Amino acid sequence: MNAAVAQDYSGAPLGAPVYELTHVSKTYARNKVVALEDVSLTLRKGSFTSVIGSSGCGKSTLLKIMAGLIPPSKGRVVLQGNPVTGPRRDIGMMFQQATLFPWKTAVENIVLPIEIRDGKAAAKKAMDKAHELLEIVGLKGFENVYPNELSGGMAQRASICRMLITEPAVLLLDEPFSALDELSRDMMNMELQRICREQHATAFLVTHSIQEAVILSDEIVVMKPRPGRLAEIVEVDLPRPRTLDMMTTPKFGAIVDHIRGLLDKGEDM
Amino acid sequence: MHPSSAEGTQDTVWVQEVAFIDSVPRWLAMSFVFLVFVGSWQLVTSLGIVSPIILPTPLETLNDMIFVGQNLMTGGYMLGSLWITIKEVIYGFALAIAIGFSLGVLVGETAFGEKAVMPYLVAIDTMPKVAFAPLFVAWLGFGIESKVALAAFIATFPIVVGTAAGLHSADENARMLFKTMGASRMQTLIKMKLPSGLPQVFTGLKIGAVGVMAGAITGEFLGGGKGFGELIRVAASQLNTPRVFSLILYLSLVGLALYVLVTWTQRKVVFWHKERVGAYDG
Numbered sequence: 425m426n427a428a429v430a431q432d433y434s435g436a437p438l439g440a441p442v443y444e445l446t447h448v449s450k451t452y453a454r455n456k457v458v459a460l461e462d463v464s465l466t467l468r469k470g471s472f473t474s475v476i477g478s479s480g481c482g483k484s485t486l487l488k489i490m491a492g493l494i495p496p497s498k499g500r501v502v503l504q505g506n507p508v509t510g511p512r513r514d515i516g517m518m519f520q521q522a523t524l525f526p527w528k529t530a531v532e533n534i535v536l537p538i539e540i541r542d543g544k545a546a547a548k549k550a551m552d553k554a555h556e557l558l559e560i561v562g563l564k565g566f567e568n569v570y571p572n573e574l575s576g577g578m579a580q581r582a583s584i585c586r587m588l589i590t591e592p593a594v595l596l597l598d599e600p601f602s603a604l605d606e607l608s609r610d611m612m613n614m615e616l617q618r619i620c621r622e623q624h625a626t627a628f629l630v631t632h633s634i635q636e637a638v639i640l641s642d643e644i645v646v647m648k649p650r651p652g653r654l655a656e657i658v659e660v661d662l663p664r665p666r667t668l669d670m671m672t673t674p675k676f677g678a679i680v681d682h683i684r685g686l687l688d689k690g691e692d693m
Numbered sequence: 694m695h696p697s698s699a700e701g702t703q704d705t706v707w708v709q710e711v712a713f714i715d716s717v718p719r720w721l722a723m724s725f726v727f728l729v730f731v732g733s734w735q736l737v738t739s740l741g742i743v744s745p746i747i748l749p750t751p752l753e754t755l756n757d758m759i760f761v762g763q764n765l766m767t768g769g770y771m772l773g774s775l776w777i778t779i780k781e782v783i784y785g786f787a788l789a790i791a792i793g794f795s796l797g798v799l800v801g802e803t804a805f806g807e808k809a810v811m812p813y814l815v816a817i818d819t820m821p822k823v824a825f826a827p828l829f830v831a832w833l834g835f836g837i838e839s840k841v842a843l844a845a846f847i848a849t850f851p852i853v854v855g856t857a858a859g860l861h862s863a864d865e866n867a868r869m870l871f872k873t874m875g876a877s878r879m880q881t882l883i884k885m886k887l888p889s890g891l892p893q894v895f896t897g898l899k900i901g902a903v904g905v906m907a908g909a910i911t912g913e914f915l916g917g918g919k920g921f922g923e924l925i926r927v928a929a930s931q932l933n934t935p936r937v938f939s940l941i942l943y944l945s946l947v948g949l950a951l952y953v954l955v956t957w958t959q960r961k962v963v964f965w966h967k968e969r970v971g972a973y974d975g
Contacts, residue, residue: 491873510875517873523866526965527888540874540884572965 442626443467443490443594448499450485458651459485463499465645465654467594467626472617474629474637475645478687482652483630484598490628491517491596504593513541516592518600522579524571524586530558531567534585541590550589557585560619577608584619595620597629601636610668613640617666634683638676639666646686655686749935754942757935761943771924778921779947781837781909785844786951789901793849794894797856801890802882811857818850823911830916840912840920847908848901855897859890892966895959902955906948 443466450460460482467473475483488494489501492511501508503515524533534554539547558567561581571579580600587595600616601609617640620627631637637644644658660679662670670676717725731751737743738750745753764771799806800814826843833839863886871881887894913922921944928936959966 493869493872511873513875515873517870519866519869521864521866523864523870525867525885525888527963536884537874540871540876540880570965 438468438470438624440469441466442469442504443628444500444502445490446500446502448486448489448496448501450482450489450494451497460489460496461651461653463652463654465657467628469626470624471642472620472627472629472640473643473645474631474641475647476631476634476637476683476687477647477652477655478649480652481647481649483647485652486647487596487598487628487630490594491515513537513590514593515596516587516590516594517596518580518583518587518598520599520603522571522576522583524574524579524582526571529568529570530563530574530582531555533571533582534558534589537586537590554585554589557588558582560622561585561615576604577612580604580612581615584616588619588623588625593626595625595627597627599630599632602632609636614666614668616640621665634680634687635671638662638679638683639668639671644683646683648689655689658683658686746932746934749938753935754938758939758942761936761939765943771921774919774921774924775943775947777837777919778909778913778944781840781844781912781920782905782947782951784837784841785909786848786902786905788841788845789848789852789905790898792845793852793897793901794856796849797853797894797897798860798882800853801857801860802886807857814850814853822847822908823915826912826915829912835917837918837920839916840909840918843912843916844905844908848905851900851904852894852897855893855895855900856890858897859893860886861890862893863889891963892959895955895963898955898959899952902951903948906944906951910944 445463445465448460448463448465449458451458463482463486465473475486477483485494489496490508492508492515495509503512508515524530525536528536531551531554534557535547535550538550555567558564561584563578563581563585566574566578566582571582574582583600597616601612604612613636616627619625629637629640638660639662641660644660646655646658647653648655658679662673662675662679734748734751738745738748749757761771763769765775796806796810796814800811801807822843825846826839829839829842829846833842860882867885867889868881871885876884909920910922910925912918913920914926917923921940925937925940925944928934928940
């Protein structure tokens with residue numbers, strides 16, 4: 425592993441707070457719906473946090489606020505000591521769809537964030553790093569391939585590289601593998617774990633799958649709908665690195681049951 | 694277990710049936726349709742069902758095509774006419790692309806354009822555009838300018854619609870991704886929305902390419918001049934139907950060339966977008 429790649433902008437030591445949300449609320453002015461009520465959350469350096477909840481629990485709103493795409497109505501949103509007032513270089517994001525552009529090759533897609541922020545010359549310089557990242561995600565040899573020749577899983581690997589190229593302090597993952605089949609999805613989750621560990625990444629995952637949340641996370645934020653708010657933050661103290669075998673252990677099952685119980689309670693309200 | 698029969702160890706090989714009509718190769722199928730068409734044409738004319746003044750025989754048409762072809766090859770007066778029409782088509786198309794694309798970006802990208810300009814464009818588009826020909830003649834005279842104007846006028850609207858639709862075609866994820874990258878509006882337009890919309894832009898260009906031809910010829914019918922349309926009008930007024938037929942066939946070659954040019958450019962530019970042969974829709 426290349427040392428230059430294994431860094432991010434936050435020189436913070438593991439465990440130090442990276443992203444802090446304090447009493448964040450969001451009310452949409454248009455229809456006066458309270459999407460998010462009094463959410464406080466701390467993401468620590470090198471930790472993996474998932475948020476789970478039924479639809480309408482405000483997790484998309486939360487993610488958009490954290491990405492700097494929409495402003496909160498109340499509360500503080502602070503990343504690395506600076507309030508988030510818009511999209512930032514130190515925020516990396518990944519979506520359900522790989523969203524690679526078909527007129528660009530894999531590497532060209534990966535350096536796109538650099539091209540947008542710093543221009544074509546900087547993007548050209550970042551090519552070497554893009555090649556390294558492709559190697560890390562197991563796509564060596566696919567540098568100059570166009571996206572329509574990549575499978576769904578390969579495309580998502582490339583979009584992981586695009587997210588990492590700016591060395592973000594936090595990775596926001598919006599159901600990144602939910603469009604993949606279950607086998608690829610399990611495999612990609614293990615890949616994601618490995619990459620996050622190697623990069624000491626601070627990750628925040630939105631998911632619909634309890635199993636996925638438990639196998640990946642240190643902490644799971646369970647949310648309740650109408651209005652969207654925290655139900656409980658569940659600690660997952662399974663050892664690292666996690667393996668797929670762990671999904672059959674009683675401890676794993678107990679955590680899943682506990683979260684399912686929380687979600688069911690949410691449904692009754 | 695397995696019944697011990699003779700078939701027990703045989704490979705399960707069977708033939709999937711393909712209907713004969715679907716198995717004919719393309720060249721043979723096309724030739725067949727052509728022959729049926731020309732054959733019935735010959736039949737209808739030689740049996741005297743239709744008067745030869747109204748519909749010439751295929752042979753008469755072929756003879757006239759050879760005559761017109763010789764005139765074109767040897768640089769006769771018809772070549773000059775054809776060149777005038779080709780110029781009208783090229784200028785008209787270039788003008789339509791410039792105006793159509795600009796208006797398309799205005800309408801597709803800005804809320805102002807969509808709210809304030811689009812309704813007027815739709816209103817004008819619903820008018821029979823050919824009816825404007827006398828106006829163009831009155832404004833621009835009997836030269837090629839009035840024909841260029843009509844050709845461009847007809848071809849502009851599909852290009853506007855194609856461009857605007859193309860700009861709207863970028864998906865929500867791509868927009869969000871560009872936002873998270875802190876892209877400016879101009880960057881989003883040039884690096885994402887326009888390339889995403891190119892297939893629709895080319896759909897507009899193809900429809901425009903057909904319209905520009907119709908516009909130039911209509912302009913010549915109604916506004917005189919020395920183009921190929923004028924030759925057709927004169928031949929028709931002399932009841933020289935074989936000539937009308939052969940002129941139309943040569944003219945269609947020009948239209949076809951333009952269409953092929955647009956399609957070829959599309960393949961080169963939008964190399965990632967595969968589409969069916971002869972498809973209009975992107």
